[in-house]
Amino acid sequence: MASAYLTHQQKVMRLYKKSLRHLESWCVFRDKYRFYACILRARFDENKNEKDMVKATMMLKAGEEEFWTNQHPQPYIFPDSPGGTSYERYECYKVPEWVLDHWHPSEKAMYPDYFSKREQWKKLRMQSWDREVAQLEAETPTGGPKTEALPPARKEGDLPPLWWQFVTRPRERPT
């Protein structure tokens, strides 16, 4: 995200999406939901060419209030999203990768190819670490970073900064 504030368009998009999701929770039958979704889309479309931002913001506020009064008490939440049934369910099985270093040598001998490749990856990490830190120090503004987004690799043959934690992140569904 560019900044911490949302643009008007982003706010309208979010209101549209959550109102459609709550409408879907209210209208269980698909054809009925489709009908009311088209009506809702027509309501959004008739005002979409408003140039006066004050009026547009007042309309957005009215829309948010209407959403608040008409929201569903138990909307459908996807299982993996916050509030859903399987949110963070497999979090306890997501073991970090440095645990592999603590395996017993007899256990490591069961997977020799994998561990030899792992040694190469760790060597690569050692080599690129200084360049990553240098890039981050050069690109961070004074006073600390403004966003959590990391910059991509700028130079040829360079790896993106802090790539290790993304490459070795645990799977979404650890088996």
Added chain:
Amino acid sequence: MIKNIQMFSYNMAARVLQQCVRSLGRPSLRLCPVNLALRAAVAPAVTVHRPFSFAADSRRTRWLGQSRISSVGLLCRQYGDLPPLTLETIKDRVLYVLKLYDKINPEKLQVTSHFMKDLGLDSLDQVEIIMAMEDEFGFEIPDAEAEKLMTPEEIVQYIADKKDVYE
């Protein structure tokens, strides 16, 4: 179970049909206890599913056949899980859902076609497309990342990233 087929989305229907295929393949006595009337009720119910599915959508049969093959070929068991995703199947499903959308011309649709520039869609249309993708794949795409997905290629990459396909 038969009534619910019509109400639920395609995803649920595929899962139900998959379970029916499994129950056909392994007739388990524990499903129907001593009650023979129950067993007779289950069998015609399953046969009613199949003509409905074959008549309604040929893609469901392809999905069903694919799941049957993959469940035989895999060594690990899936229990109640869906068949594993591949980049090909994700791309096929994304393009299929996009072709179903009436504001998109199916001839002009490519994997790299931009929603706003090439296909002439609105930001609210893009929201609807992302919602259709969420319904198709069964997981939510947060707003911050959803507003950046502007081509089918990006959507496929995002889903593959979230679902750890060909990590």
